[in-house]
Amino acid sequence: MAKHIKCGSLFTGLDTKAEKDQTVVIDKGMVTYAGPSAKAPKASPKDEVIDASKYFVMPGxxxxxxxxxxxxxxxxxxxxxxxxxxxxxxxxxxxxxxxxxxxxxxxxxxxxxxxxxxxxxxxxxxxxxxxxxxxxxxxxxxxxxxxxxxxxxxxxxxxxxxxxxxxxxxxxxxxxxxxxxxxxxxxxxxxxxxxxxxxxxxxxxxxxxxxxxxxxxxxxxxxxxxxxxxxxxxxxxxxxxxxxxxxxxxxxxxxxxxxxxxxxxxxxxxxxxxxxxxxxxxxxxxxxxxxxxxxxxxxxxxxxxxxxxxxxxxxxxxxxxxxxxxxxxxxxxxxxxxxAKELEIYVKYLGMSEGEALRLGTSVTAGFMTDGSRLGALAAGRHADVIIFDGNPLKDISQLMDKKRFKHILLAGEPISVETHDVDYRKVSQFSYDMWSDMYTQDRVKELGNQIRTIAAE
Ligand SMILES: [Zn+2]
The missing domain is CATH 3.20.20.140 (Metal-dependent hydrolases)
Incomplete structure (x- = not known):
């Protein structure tokens, strides 16, 4: 069963622009087609069609x-x-x-x-x-x-x-x-x-x-x-x-x-x-x-x-x-x-366009990884790691820091589990034998005045 994603606009990762009326077809975890919907292979009755026509589709x-x-x-x-x-x-x-x-x-x-x-x-x-x-x-x-x-x-x-x-x-x-x-x-x-x-x-x-x-x-x-x-x-x-x-x-x-x-x-x-x-x-x-x-x-x-x-x-x-x-x-x-703040910094301080920053953050950086030539882009022969995004990072790259905008994230064509739970960071990350953050001289204690916490306040 293949998946056909109908994209509002598609940023493949290989270019600095997004195109409208595009379709991405995924089979067995890989992209088999990415391009104009008019030329896309027809979905068979067994295939799943994902309507992302309101969204911006891009690689992971x-x-x-x-x-x-x-x-x-x-x-x-x-x-x-x-x-x-x-x-x-x-x-x-x-x-x-x-x-x-x-x-x-x-x-x-x-x-x-x-x-x-x-x-x-x-x-x-x-x-x-x-x-x-x-x-x-x-x-x-x-x-x-x-x-x-x-x-x-x-x-x-x-x-x-x-x-x-x-x-x-x-x-x-x-x-x-x-x-x-x-x-x-x-x-x-x-x-x-x-x-x-x-x-x-x-x-x-x-x-x-x-x-x-x-x-x-x-x-x-x-x-x-x-x-x-x-x-x-x-x-x-x-x-x-x-x-x-x-x-x-x-x-x-x-x-x-x-x-x-x-x-x-x-x-x-x-x-x-x-x-x-x-x-x-x-x-x-x-x-x-x-x-x-x-x-x-x-x-x-x-x-x-x-x-x-x-x-x-x-x-x-x-x-x-x-x-x-x-x-x-x-x-x-x-x-x-x-x-994603790194992309925002590229735009803000290195004089890049959003499209250039996003191309670097997708296909170019992925290209460095193991198996990099098959990562970071939505094109035939690449792994189907897809983001369906509510917004347009080519207009405002900082949107990529807003997790609510990520409508779906597909890894090898399958939606990822989004289940999360809170953890106690004291038990996760903070083990050092760190006891005081200040030097308690007489002067410092006077200076602190009523900032000093009392046992009752704990
Ligand atoms: Zn480091």
Whole structure:
């Protein structure tokens, strides 16, 4: 039995426009026809006809930067230490469904502990649970100057960390081969961090030091590619962005402080960038003075975002595919909430049309995933992941953040389960041994005055 969707307008994902009077035909989970209704194959009496003539029909969306194992964490310790990896997998499975409910049928997890997202991916692929299609990395490969080696040397990197510290080339090669054997889709490198700065007065913001040198990254990239895996890097600073571009990694995450030389290398090698601006913008738009990261963090995020907007707008003009990703999984970017904000930011700050942003958020980003050539578009031979949407995101892209507008989400041609229930976030995400948010000196206590809560008020 085939399904015929009569579309009010159809955005295939392959173009920047939508067309009226179109039909999508689905058979056995795949699209067999998408085009003018006048030319569509006739529905047989056994076929199901879905009347979406009042709606905007489009392919499922893609987020290439969603960490399913982070659990909407408030701090890195929450991510690395407090929840056992087994619990993270169960929680991540639940969160994956939340992402799907936001219309995101494809996600890539660029790094987490052990085999958490890999197991979620396998459970979904095996048909045990419903969830988005997942492409995943294993733990980030990092050095002592990179992201994920957060703790002092005398503590070291815990076994349950999202990163794996590699101390020599041999360890790097061994970790790549180990992860490939486990079945990862991509290899993730922490090419810089937040704290290792270049000496001699280089700007605090753009002067992040690369965690690996050029030779090391070339060497690891060659081996990952030889084993048939894509390479992605976390690279905010100029140096890490340039090394990533020269090494020919498949996608550079952030690239906030890239320059013309970086752009030339990226264009020459046909690489992609995942800017992940949502994390930065949410940091300065929403975070509060009581948040642990403090005022400096918001200011830093704003500075970085504004610097990145300029470079990324240039990259977009130069034809670099900007994959859409949000760093969902933190408390500032909870699952299922802000994925489409990245598209809004592309329109608002990178000078894109809604159609361009939506094409990036569908076929272009999906193209990066495993089996990508059959994802992210409504065209014959593609997986039938379909959104029937009440509105027109080509007029107002921010409509995609409104879940009420998603009338139906089909995964492989079947409606997804929309059943949800509330959970107790204290038991889901907040385990850290965090006791006070302030310093209770005599002066501070006086200042707080009647803001101090009393037992009776609890
Ligand atoms: Zn991330």
């Amino acid at each position: 969306l893609s987020d290439v930067h969603t960490h399913l194992a982070y659990g909407n964490a408030r701090c890195e310790e929450d991510i690395d230490i407090y929840a056992p990896v087994e619990f993270r997998a169960l929680r991540g499975m639940f969160m994956a469904h939340r992402v799907l409910l936001a219309g995101y049928t494809n996600i890539c997890n660029p790094g987490d502990a052990a085999r958490v997202t890999l197991s979620i991916r396998n459970a979904i692929n095996a048909g045990l649970f419903q969830g988005p299609r997942i492409t995943t990395a294993g733990p980030y490969l990092t050095s002592r100057q990179g992201l994920t080696d957060w703790y002092p040397t005398w503590i070291g990197q815990p076994e349950t960390s999202i990163g794996h510290l590699i101390r020599s080339r041999d360890e790097g090669i061994e970790e790549i081969r180990y992860q490939v054997k486990d079945g990862v889709d991509v290899i993730k490198f922490a090419m810089d961090g937040d704290t290792a700065l270049q000496p001699n007065g280089v700007s605090k913001f753009s002067g992040l030091m690369a965690a690996f040198n050029q030779d090391e990254l070339n060497y690891y990239t060659t081996e990952s590619h030889r084993l048939g895996k894509k390479v992605i890097t976390h690279a905010r600073g100029l140096e890490a962005t340039l090394y990533s571009a020269k090494a020919g990694v498949d996608c550079i995450f952030h690239a906030s402080y890239g320059d013309d030389e970086c752009l030339d290398e990226i264009v020459k090698r046909k690489l992609t960038i995942c800017p992940t601006l949502t994390l930065l913008v949410n940091n300065y738009e929403f975070s509060q003075p009581t948040d642990g990261a403090g005022k400096g963090w918001s200011e830093h995020s704003k500075f970085e975002a504004e610097t990145a907007f300029k470079f990324l707008a240039k990259a977009h003009k130069a034809g670099v595919p900007l994959l859409t990703g949000t760093d969902s999984g933190f408390a500032i970017t909870p699952y299922g909430e802000w994925h």
